[in-house]
Amino acid sequence: MIKNYIKFYLTCLFVLVSHTLTAQLEASHWLHTANKGYKFTESSIDTYDYTQDLGNMLDYKWVLQSTMSDAAGNLLFYHLNGAVYNSNHQQMPNGDVLGLFHVSNPGGVLHHDTIKSLIVPHPGNSDLFYVFYPHGPVHASSLKLSYSVIDMSLNGGLGDVTSVKNILLINEFNGELEAVFGANGIDVILILVDQFTNHIKTFFIDSSGINNTPVLTKQIFPFNRAENRNKISISPDGKKLAINDYSGANNTFEQDLLVYDFDSSTGLISNEILLHRTSINTNEIFSTLRMEFSSNSNYLYLYGAFVQHMNGSFISSEEKIARYNLSTVTANSLPSPILSLTGSNLVFYYSTMELAIDGKIYVYNFSVSSSIPLSVIDNPDSDTIETTRHYKKCDFEYSYDGDFDFLRSPPNVIKSYLKKDFSYSNVCDGDLVEFQSSLPPHFDTFLWRFGERNSISTLENPSYQYSSVGDYVVTLEASSSTTGETYIDSRGITIQKNLIANDIDDYILCDEDDDGVENFNLLTRSSLLTDADWDINFYFYESQEDLENDNPIVEPGNYSNLSNPQEIFVKLIPECGGDCIEEDTTSFDIGLIEYPEVFLEPxxxxxxxxxxxxxxxxxxxxxxxxxxxxxxxxxxxxxxxxxxxxxxxxxxxxxxxxxxxxxxxRDASVDVEVRDFTLNDNSIRVSVDGDDFYEYSLDGITYQNSNVFTNLPIGEYTVYVRDTDGCFTISLDVVMLFYPRFFTPNGDGFNDNWQVINGNFATSNIVSIFDRYGKLLTSFSTDSVGWDGTSNGVPLPSSDYWFTMKREDGSISKGHFTLKR
CATH class of the missing domain: 2.60.40 (Immunoglobulin-like)
Structure with missing residues (x-):
């Protein structure tokens, strides 16, 4: 963003001129070779996919990237993959072969994340832009720096490269480019390392074009491109220049980390401060790989490693992000560590760190694993950065395709676009957020708008408490009564949730075996333990001592309790988060209860x-x-x-x-079995098809438990069956059958016919009469008059005769009797 403060003087008359400075979004877009784009605003980031027409660049590998958007954040064009592309992601007609790295030795490794192109506006023509880019063979000892001019009025407003193309600026170049606006807010100062002279140089670009006569700023150690370290970093306000002066010659690993005041009027530096000097002979050092200023230019962030030596021998190292507070720094001191960098297969020499227009610093932790997390320092301007959590941004991941030459690095932009003139601290839900203006002292009128309804303040450094978590846009309007200057700028602020472990109910299971032990799936409590909507890791412990010693339960998904009840301790650690998302602990009880003891019949x-x-x-x-x-x-x-x-x-x-x-x-079926054909020794057996207990009777009055009645004389009977509950009674009539032992068919009216006694109650029975020789004489039913002692009308003589009676159920009874005359 361009924000400057200009005084105009006329001879003998001091005239106040209003000069309004507003937020600009020229550095809104970050693009990657994986056809993934990020669009930044002051308060949010949107991701999008795009399809790129690679034109005739398919035979090469490349990574240079710079972008340019208009003041509203609309993409104009970008330099990527050795060519220039318009806002439709089409290669400009004349936009090929700009900064090409030819892969003459595919087996080599190029440390190219510090090698970037850069787009700057032409100070004298709003349609023109310069694209600066390194070029040369991958394994050359040095690169060349050239530039081309883009005219956005060409190609129907989509832009094209003019005839000013591939103009050599520096013959030996280390690949780093930085730029800020000059003191007038219009001219551009280009800062680079001339590898031939080992000098840091500045070039001025004004309305007449590029001044090819550089300003020599600082001589440094001879450059070794294989070390892949930042050499220079300019602050967004254009007032500080950091130099990482490193030499790996003769394995001395000497490194001076320096910061200077930078004069944006002359391009010169002054007031050297040696922040840190490292050497293999120093016992404790911080070896710097990357440098980046905060948006308010008060802090210098470093990506590197704390290294321990002993008598010149390496002992250990730990990769960290650290920083210096430039307002309080003392010479030759170690930086303040912010957070250790850990991850799967991280390659620190390929990682990058970049400030974006939202005021946050984004760290690419390069990994050769399946994904590369984009990490974020949420509020690098804050004085309380020690409590700020550096974290993996969950919604920013992209795949690594296994090819180092497709390293995804953030774009290079004019650092002035990233300048912020106010900062804030305390962004947790419920906190009183402290806002601080860093405008020059002559600004004396302030109006803050905090992004909620009716939320304003006229204090220079106000405080405000937000009503809820969320993203807000804070705007500062300021003016100077002495110079007439006005200032307007906006930046996003995210009020974050606090990670608070919930108090939850006991986890109770039923004791299946009544043995006091069950298997608990403690992981099922995870969703209850927090209301957070980000990824949380949960660790469960058997005791407070185990929690303090970080000795978690190995299988929380299948845990057998040790007692009943038992207290379980939990630690919640976020995978992703921000300033407010620190770990928290809590506990809950697990226990067993018995099942109800009840019984019913089936x-x-x-x-x-x-x-x-x-x-x-x-x-x-x-x-x-x-x-x-x-x-x-x-x-x-x-x-x-x-x-x-x-x-x-x-x-x-x-x-x-x-x-x-x-x-x-309540019903049952009853079957009666009768054993008869005796005079006084007959019996009845009762069978009941039912599931109850029954009682039996022959008179309906006296009941017995036995279902058998014996010693019964012949005659008619009624069998009674009832259930013991008294729900029903069933009765069934039966008859005892018998037969006469003789008969006298002499016509006197007595015993003239032979028939089964009570046979009339068993009408389906059939009787057959035989003589002593087995000859069938006659057959008749038991409900007939019987046999009259004749055969074919002829009276038979006195003698013994035999009979069979076939009953209805198929059984046969036999006997014999005497015919008397």
């Missing part, structure tokens, strides 16, 4: 026109009968299949049992 019988009352032990918490009853007693009025659920609650848990049963009607 089958019950319902008497006709009666109710069945079932009762369970009282005292349990719920009784849910399938007929709708909700007490320990149920009234059943119809047959069918039923169930009851009984619930026992204790210590926040509940155990239940479900019992199914069937209600049948």
């Amino acid at each position: 089958i019950y019988y319902l008497c006709e026109d009666e109710e069945l009352i079932l009762e369970l032990p009282p005292g349990y918490d719920e009784y849910n009968w399938s007929n709708g009853d909700t007490t320990s007693t149920a009234t059943i009025t119809s047959t069918g299949n039923y169930f009851v659920e009984v619930v026992y609650e204790n210590n926040g848990g509940a155990c239940s049992v479900v019992i199914e049963f069937e209600v049948l009607s």
Whole structure:
């Protein structure tokens, strides 16, 4: 963003001129070779996919990237993959072969994340832009720096490269480019390292073009491109220049980290401060790989490693992000560590760190694993950065395709676009956010708009508490009564949730085996332990001591309790987060309770026109009968299949049992077996097809438990069967059959016919008469008059005769009798 403060003087008359400075979004777009784009605003980031026409560049590998948008954040064009592309991601007609790296040795490795192109506007023509880019063979000892001019009025407003193309500026160049606006806010100062002279040089670009005569700023160690370290970094306000003067010659690993005041009027530096000097002979050093200023230019962030030596020998190293507070820094001191950098297969020499227009610093932790996390320092301007969490931004990941030459690096932009003139601290939900202006002292009128309704302040450094978490845009309007200058700028602020572990109910299971031990899946408590909507890792511990010693339960998904009840301790650690997302701890109890002890028969019988009352032990918490009853007693009025659920609650848990049963009607089928054909030794056996207990009687008065009646004389009987519950009585008539031992068919009217006694009650029985030789004489039914002692009308003589009687059930009874004349 361009924000400057200009005074105009006329001879003998001081005239106040209003000069308004507004936020600009020229550095809004970051593009990657994976056809993934990020669009930044002051308060948000949107991702998008794009399809790039590679034109005739398919035979090469390249990574240079710079972008340019208009003041509203609309993409104009970009330099990527050795060519220039318009806003439709089409290569400009004359936009090929700009900064090409030819891969003459594919087996080599190019440390190219510090090698970038850069787009700057032409100070004298709003349609023209310069594109600066390194070029040369991958493994050359040095690169060349050339430039071309883009005219956005060409090609129907989509732009094209003019005839000013591939103009050599520096013959030996280390690949780094920085730029800021000059003191007038219009001219551009280009800052680079001339590898031939080992000098840092500045070039001025004004309305007349590029001044090819550079300003020599600082001589440095001879450059070794294989070390892949930042050499220079300019602050967004254009007032500080950091120099990482490193030499790996003779394995001395000497490094001076320096910061200077930078004069944007002359391009010269002054007031050297040696921040840190490293050497293999120094016991504790910080070896710097990357440098980046905060948006308010107060802090210098470093990406590198704290290294321990002993007597010149390497002991250990730990990769960290660290920083210097430039307002309080002392010479030759170690930076303040911010956070250790850990990850899977990280390659630190390929990682990058870049400030964006939202005021945040984004760190590409390069990894040869399947994904590369984009990490974020949310509020690098804050004085309380020590409490700021450096974290993986969950919604920013892209795949690594296994080719180092397709390293995704952030774009290079004019650092002035990233300048912020106010900062804030304390962004957790419920905090009082502190805002601080860093405008020059002559600004004396302030109006803050905090992004909520009716939320304003006229203080220079106000405080404000937001009503809820979320993204807000804060705007500062300021003016100077002495110079007439006005200032307007906006930046985003995210009020973040606090990670607070919830107090949850006890985790209760039913004791299946009544042995006091069960397997608990502690992971099922995770969703209850926090309301956070980001990824959380949960660690469970058996004791407070285990928690303090970080000795978690190995299998929390299958944990057997040690006691009943037992306290479980939990630590919540976020995978992603921000300033407010620190780890938290809590605990909950696990325990066992017994099942309800209830019993019902599987089958019950319902008497006709009666109710069945079932009762369970009282005292349990719920009784849910399938007929709708909700007490320990149920009234059943119809047959069918039923169930009851009984619930026992204790210590926040509940155990239940479900019992199914069937209600049948009270009926039974009765079968009577009669043993007769004796005079006084007949019997009756009663069989009942039913599931109850029954009693039996022959007179309906006196009942017995036995179903057999014996020693019965011949005659007619009624058999009675009843259930012991008194629900029903069934009666059945039976007859004892017998036969006469003789008969006298002499026509006197007495015993003239032979027939089975009581045979008239068994009408389906058939009697057959035989003589002593087995000759069949006649057959008749037992309900007939019987046999008159003749055969074919001829009276038979006195003698013994035999008979068979075939009963209705198929059984046959036999006997013999005497015919007397």
